[in-house]
Amino acid sequence: xxxxxxxxxxxxxxxxIRYYEDIGLIQPARRDNxxxxxxxxxxHRLAFVARARSLGFSIQExxxxxxxxxxxxxxxxxxxxxxxxxLAQIRAKIAALRGMxxxxxDLVQACHGDQRPDCPILHGLSQxxxxxxx
Amino acid sequence: xxxxxxxxxxxxxxxxIRYYEDIGLIQPARRDNxxxxxxxxxxHRLAFVARARSLGFSIQExxxxxxxxxxxxxxxxxxxxxxxxxLAQIRAKIAALRGMxxxxxDLVQACHGDQRPDCPILHGLSQxxxxxxx
DNA sequence: CTTGACCTTCCCGTGACTGGAAGCCCCATA
DNA sequence: TATGGGGCTTCCAGTCACGGGAAGGTCAAG
Numbered sequence: 001x002x003x004x005x006x007x008x009x010x011x012x013x014x015x016x017i018r019y020y021e022d023i024g025l026i027q028p029a030r031r032d033n034x035x036x037x038x039x040x041x042x043x044h045r046l047a048f049v050a051r052a053r054s055l056g057f058s059i060q061e062x063x064x065x066x067x068x069x070x071x072x073x074x075x076x077x078x079x080x081x082x083x084x085x086x087l088a089q090i091r092a093k094i095a096a097l098r099g100m101x102x103x104x105x106d107l108v109q110a111c112h113g114d115q116r117p118d119c120p121i122l123h124g125l126s127q128x129x130x131x132x133x134x
Numbered sequence: 135x136x137x138x139x140x141x142x143x144x145x146x147x148x149x150x151i152r153y154y155e156d157i158g159l160i161q162p163a164r165r166d167n168x169x170x171x172x173x174x175x176x177x178h179r180l181a182f183v184a185r186a187r188s189l190g191f192s193i194q195e196x197x198x199x200x201x202x203x204x205x206x207x208x209x210x211x212x213x214x215x216x217x218x219x220x221l222a223q224i225r226a227k228i229a230a231l232r233g234m235x236x237x238x239x240d241l242v243q244a245c246h247g248d249q250r251p252d253c254p255i256l257h258g259l260s261q262x263x264x265x266x267x268x
Numbered sequence: 269c270t271t272g273a274c275c276t277t278c279c280c281g282t283g284a285c286t287g288g289a290a291g292c293c294c295c296a297t298a
Numbered sequence: 299t300a301t302g303g304g305g306c307t308t309c310c311a312g313t314c315a316c317g318g319g320a321a322g323g324t325c326a327a328g
Contacts, residue, residue, distance in 0.1 A: 004274070014275090019316060033324060035275060044260065051259045056234045059315070069256050079255045080247035087238045094231045097224055100190045104221045113214035121213045122203050125185050126178065138305070148306090153285060167293060169306060193284070 006038040010046035017046060025049060025063065045069075057086055140172040144180035151180060159183060159197065179203075191220055 007014045020026050021036070026045050028036040038046075048069055052062045064082060068074045103124075110120035141148045154160055155170070160179050162170040172180075182203055186196045198216060202208045237258075244254035 002275075013317080015317060016315085018276090023315095033275080034277095035324080048259050051263070053315090054234075055238055055259075056231070065256070065259065068253075069260065072251060074251045074253070074256075075249045076245055076251060076253035076255075077247040077249065079253045080242060080245045083238060083242050083245070083255050087235065087242055090231055090235050090238065094228060094235065097190070097228045097231070100188075101221065101224050101228065104189055104217060104224065108214060108217050108221060111210055111214045111217070113211040115209045115211065117206060117208045117210060119202075119208070119210035119213045121210075121217050122199070122208075125182050125189075125199065126203065129185070136306075147286085149286060150284085152307090157284090167306085168308095169293085187284090 001038040001043070003036055003038070006043050006046060009043055010050050012046060012050050020046065020049065023059065025059070025066065055086075056090055061086060135172040135177070137170055137172070140177050140180065143177055144184050146180060146184050154180065154183065157193065159193070159200065189220075190224055195220060 001009070003014045003017055007017055010017070012020075017026070021028060026042050028038045028042045031037050045066060048066065049062050052065050053059075057065065061082060065079070068079050068082075107121040107124045110124075135143070137148045137151055141151055144151070146154075151160070155162060160176050162172045162176045165171050179200060182200060183196045186199055187193075191199065195216060199213070202213050202216075241255040241258045244258075
């Protein structure tokens, strides 16, 4: 397979696939003309990475997951540890975003949003954090 | 005020303050020796940006908010529009993260996580998206 | 033979900083 | 007066995960 075909199959832009080769996630063979020749294993790895990335795993985490993926002697505990750590990060991000959402929703709700300059949102941003006394 | 003092007061690293000057968010005066001389207005702007950033506003959005902040003839509707748009982005991010969280939590829960190589997490990552048939 | 689609490498830009090097400046102490 | 340590300055490079675009080689069809 050429890069366009594997890109379509894996759901990744060709640019991204070249980048993944650059950083060593895949090592496709080369034809005489210099074109990359992707095999089934390359495609599996790319699709695997695409799904891991869509779950928010970083490239480094994908690297580790790929290594486990193709290690027949892996312990599922190692995979789970990675996933659990990542899940914790996701939950931390959600919590942070929910904090922002709550604060921002309060400010938005307090703002009449008309032609007048008086604005609780700007006022809130110019004051120390809302939870603090005084 | 020198940069260290204003950094402490605004809750921002000195490096970040220099960067904010670079990109034009503030324009502190200079002393004869080349040191930045921050005034009250600089400090207000920096503290404002710090809080806006902590609510997830991008630098570009902060730029717009700062302009409104110091425009006495602003319409609060303009501020609110910015905030509402940003709130929508935050909610979209939360939704995306919750999708990841749900998928990942399912996979984690299905994985026994011991010494055996069999692993539903890796299996899930190697299969087309879970919702699809076949 | 030409056209146009595909492939290659290479380099720059993104956002919002962070780290580090090299070099002034200022104050206090010996 | 020398010196030492901290604070300040600029500039350059790196981060993360790509994306855009240029310059040029390759291939299949007409």
